[in-house]
Amino acid sequence: MTRYVCGRLVESALVLAIMSFVIYGLIGLMPGDPIDLMIQSDPRLTPADAARLRAVYGLDKPLVERYLNWATAALAGDFGNSRLYARPVLDVMPGFLLNTLNLMGLTFLISVALAVPVGIYAALRQHSPGDYVINLACFAGISVPIFWLALMLIIVFSVLFPILPASGVSSVGGGDLLDRARHLVLPVVTLTIFSVGSYTRFMRAATIEVMRQDYIRTAYAKGAGTRTVVIRHALRNALIPVVTIVALSFGSLFSGALITETMFAYPGMGKLIFDSVMGNDFNMALVALMFATLVTLLANLAADIAYAWLDPRISYGGGGAGPR
Amino acid sequence: MSAPAEAARARGVWSLFAERLLAHRLAVGSAVFLAVLGVLALSAPLIEALFGVDANIVDLAKRFQGPSPAHPLGTDELGRDLLARLLYGGQVSLFVGIAAALASAVIGTLIGLLAGYYGGKLDALLMRLTDGVIALPLLPLLIVLAALDLGKLGLPQAVVDDPNISLYRIIVIISLVGWTRVARLVRAEALTVREREYVLAATAAGAGGPRIMAVHILPNVVSPIIVATTLSVGDVILLESVLSFLGLGIQPPTASWGNMLTGAQELIWSAPELAFYPGMLIFVTVIAFNFLGDGLQDAMDPRAVER
Numbered sequence: 001m002t003r004y005v006c007g008r009l010v011e012s013a014l015v016l017a018i019m020s021f022v023i024y025g026l027i028g029l030m031p032g033d034p035i036d037l038m039i040q041s042d043p044r045l046t047p048a049d050a051a052r053l054r055a056v057y058g059l060d061k062p063l064v065e066r067y068l069n070w071a072t073a074a075l076a077g078d079f080g081n082s083r084l085y086a087r088p089v090l091d092v093m094p095g096f097l098l099n100t101l102n103l104m105g106l107t108f109l110i111s112v113a114l115a116v117p118v119g120i121y122a123a124l125r126q127h128s129p130g131d132y133v134i135n136l137a138c139f140a141g142i143s144v145p146i147f148w149l150a151l152m153l154i155i156v157f158s159v160l161f162p163i164l165p166a167s168g169v170s171s172v173g174g175g176d177l178l179d180r181a182r183h184l185v186l187p188v189v190t191l192t193i194f195s196v197g198s199y200t201r202f203m204r205a206a207t208i209e210v211m212r213q214d215y216i217r218t219a220y221a222k223g224a225g226t227r228t229v230v231i232r233h234a235l236r237n238a239l240i241p242v243v244t245i246v247a248l249s250f251g252s253l254f255s256g257a258l259i260t261e262t263m264f265a266y267p268g269m270g271k272l273i274f275d276s277v278m279g280n281d282f283n284m285a286l287v288a289l290m291f292a293t294l295v296t297l298l299a300n301l302a303a304d305i306a307y308a309w310l311d312p313r314i315s316y317g318g319g320g321a322g323p324r
Numbered sequence: 325m326s327a328p329a330e331a332a333r334a335r336g337v338w339s340l341f342a343e344r345l346l347a348h349r350l351a352v353g354s355a356v357f358l359a360v361l362g363v364l365a366l367s368a369p370l371i372e373a374l375f376g377v378d379a380n381i382v383d384l385a386k387r388f389q390g391p392s393p394a395h396p397l398g399t400d401e402l403g404r405d406l407l408a409r410l411l412y413g414g415q416v417s418l419f420v421g422i423a424a425a426l427a428s429a430v431i432g433t434l435i436g437l438l439a440g441y442y443g444g445k446l447d448a449l450l451m452r453l454t455d456g457v458i459a460l461p462l463l464p465l466l467i468v469l470a471a472l473d474l475g476k477l478g479l480p481q482a483v484v485d486d487p488n489i490s491l492y493r494i495i496v497i498i499s500l501v502g503w504t505r506v507a508r509l510v511r512a513e514a515l516t517v518r519e520r521e522y523v524l525a526a527t528a529a530g531a532g533g534p535r536i537m538a539v540h541i542l543p544n545v546v547s548p549i550i551v552a553t554t555l556s557v558g559d560v561i562l563l564e565s566v567l568s569f570l571g572l573g574i575q576p577p578t579a580s581w582g583n584m585l586t587g588a589q590e591l592i593w594s595a596p597e598l599a600f601y602p603g604m605l606i607f608v609t610v611i612a613f614n615f616l617g618d619g620l621q622d623a624m625d626p627r628a629v630e631r
Contacts, residue, residue: 015459139614143614144607149603
């Protein structure tokens with residue numbers, strides 16, 4: 001197991017290294033470059049100055065060399081300064097990270113707390129009207145464009161009935177805990193509607209699969225009631241695939257968080273990435289994108305490890321094949 | 325062979341398939357809805373002529389008009405006819421959705437066939453690549469790809485200045501990341517099919533890899549490809565709309581459901597109804613493709629009564 005985890009860690013590090021190069025290359029292909037921006041802000045710069053600045057910043061060197069310079073500095077902990085925030089990139093990130101953690105963490109807890117019981121309910125009453133309605137609701141959640149959902153929620157709860165704030169993390173001048181919680185309501189509701197549909201469908205499908213197994217029939221045969229069978233025998237086994245799929249869908253949840261944060265002007269990692277890409281803040285965009293990639297890779301690794309931990313039949317030791 | 329399977333053979337696979345699909349009321353309703361939507365979107369020029377409007381002509385004297393005989397859904401913030409713009413937006417969304425889903429299906433099928441049929445190192449490499457793409461935070465990367473300066477990619481200036489470039493670009497970047505589901509499905513099927521006797525017989529008869537993949541394996545993986553492609557049309561429409569909404573997809577004045585919402589967002593205090601229609605159409609269209617894909621899945625796989 002340790003060996004397997006180490007192997008996967010090395011693999012993830014490799015993917016991250018490759019992605020860092022790809023992202024670095026892509027950022028270089030975006031409109032404008034740092035020198036163009038300097039020329040814009042200071043029209044006295046002549047083309048000769050620009051060429052000299054390019055040389056000073058190493059922008060006239062080939063891509064691979066520039067990347068290696070960046071990577072060397074990055075490995076030493078120097079990720080450069082953010083253009084939009086005029087501070088070192090690493091100083092800017094923590095605040096945004098904390099906000100996203102709040103948003104995604106709350107959404108995740110609420111989504112799972114809803115999806116598990118509702119999915120089991122639908123699975124136990126397959127083809128009943130209740131199952132049908134749940135299925136429709138799940139499809140609706142999966143199919144709704146999340147930015148439009150956010151707009152509609154803002155229109156209803158902030159414009160027509162002004163009971164909830166439409167943007168930010170708190171009222172002007174800070175605000176107490178209640179104020180911050182009120183600012184979280186609409187973003188969390190939006191992101192929950194986005195994620196809960198697919199979680200519920202996973203849970204339903206997994207429960208249906210498990211309820212067909214022999215050990216469930218055995219449990220019923222020995223006289224256990226439905227409640228005992230479901231909670232003691234079905235739930236744990238049904239959760240195995242669900243945990244995996246939910247962890248694998250972390251990237252999708254993050255994409256949803258990006259849109260949600262942008263819509264509600266909520267200063268999280270997603271909005272940070274969007275703003276830095278749109279605002280030519282190359283250093284910031286690079287690091288924020290890499291960080292998002294890193295966390296997604298770790299979530300995938302966590303999915304595989306959780307899979308092994310929850311299902312004692314799976315062993316990653318020795319020379320056996322992996323789970324895929 | 326079991327009795328039901330025998331009966332199925334006697335009646336033909338396609339009639340059985342049609343029967344199962346027709347029994348799926350949501351899928352049938354969705355197919356009808358999508359057909360109507362497609363016809364309406366394609367007849368947008370006719371509808372413009374009928375009402376004497378033009379989707380792209382700005383008339384500031386007619387801003388924010390309510391529904392009237394001349395403008396059945398009213399006008400937008402620039403005095404343009406909302407219905408005509410919604411229909412042209414429908415053309416764009418359906419075209420991008422179907423084109424990118426088909427392109428993804430082609431890429432995914434090729435990768436899946438190669439991985440599943442040849443196996444070994446190639447399979448390991450391609451599947452690692454697939455896992456890698458699945459693991460990436462897609463939307464942030466799509467935002468970067470959509471913001472790239474095409475001139476810096478070395479494309480000729482004529483291509484960069486093409487008025488439809490935003491349309492082609494969005495199809496290409498979504499196809500680049502959208503092929504993973506089909507690739508996995510096709511690989512899994514190809515892995516099982518390649519061990520069948522008829523494939524072994526074909527190999528023994530001297531057929532090469534490409535021929536076996538095209539003639540013997542591909543026909544057996546068609547149904548999962550159709551299902552996955554139908555489902556991914558919905559995903560693509562969602563991605564296109566969000567990118568266009570963020571200003572990175574289809575560029576105005578060309579209408580798309582996503583970029584119509586960009587303008588509406590700033591007007592939610594004064595004209596909230598403008599934000600309603602485009603989003604509702606995206607929602608209904610995407611859910612219709614999902615229902616249709618779900619119905620096709622049930623109809624095409626007799627073994628999978630429940631998933």
